[in-house]
Amino acid sequence: MNNSEKPLDSSRSLQLLSEISGEEPLSQRELSRRLGIAVGLVNSYLKNLVAKGFVRVKDFPSNRYAYLLTPQGIAEKSRLAYQHLSYFTSLYTVARQDYLELFQRLEMAGVTEVMFCGVDEVAEIAYLSLQETGVALQAVMDDLHRGEHFFSHPVVSLAEGTRTASVPVVISSLKQRELLTRQLHGLSVAPARIFTAGTV
Numbered sequence: 025m026n027n028s029e030k031p032l033d034s035s036r037s038l039q040l041l042s043e044i045s046g047e048e049p050l051s052q053r054e055l056s057r058r059l060g061i062a063v064g065l066v067n068s069y070l071k072n073l074v075a076k077g078f079v080r081v082k083d084f085p086s087n088r089y090a091y092l093l094t095p096q097g098i099a100e101k102s103r104l105a106y107q108h109l110s111y112f113t114s115l116y117t118v119a120r121q122d123y124l125e126l127f128q129r130l131e132m133a134g135v136t137e138v139m140f141c142g143v144d145e146v147a148e149i150a151y152l153s154l155q156e157t158g159v160a161l162q163a164v165m166d167d168l169h170r171g172e173h174f175f176s177h178p179v180v181s182l183a184e185g186t187r188t189a190s191v192p193v194v195i196s197s198l199k200q201r202e203l204l205t206r207q208l209h210g211l212s213v214a215p216a217r218i219f220t221a222g223t224v
Contacts, residue, residue, distance in 0.1 A: 034104055040069055041101040044079060049090030119146055122221035123153035130159055135192055137162040139185055142197025142204050143169045150196045151175055162191050186211045195220045
């Protein structure tokens, strides 16, 4: 990865290049809808990709534009896809070990049940690590995924989960780690009851 390029930027670039690589000509508004980001942000990323020679603009009647990948853009899409695969492979390996060590420490301290706070791909990795110990998953909390299921466990809101259970809470999201920790503090969950993988 280019040192000046943030992971989020390269992720957006990969998403844009992947959408543009299809047969269908897409407007900025359509790209905005598909990626779930503002049109202005799409415009900014596209200008950057055009300046780098990865995308070219094609004029259509009625002052409409479509975006097409150049040969360099196709190569860049492949490079970014490989880079992200490497990143997630590394993330999986590190997170798997970090969560396993955390659950083993909790088990040695006599903990038999934990709650997860946060549902994403990291939570799935944490759940796999949990299966290697004698610690059970009592509940899963995530306001955004409330009402869904996580490995047969119903996902409840943070307010509901913290109100009905008093077992240790494991932050099971990398992206939302700080936000979830703040929300738990706001719900009067004692800091000593909140655990994060990869930290002592």
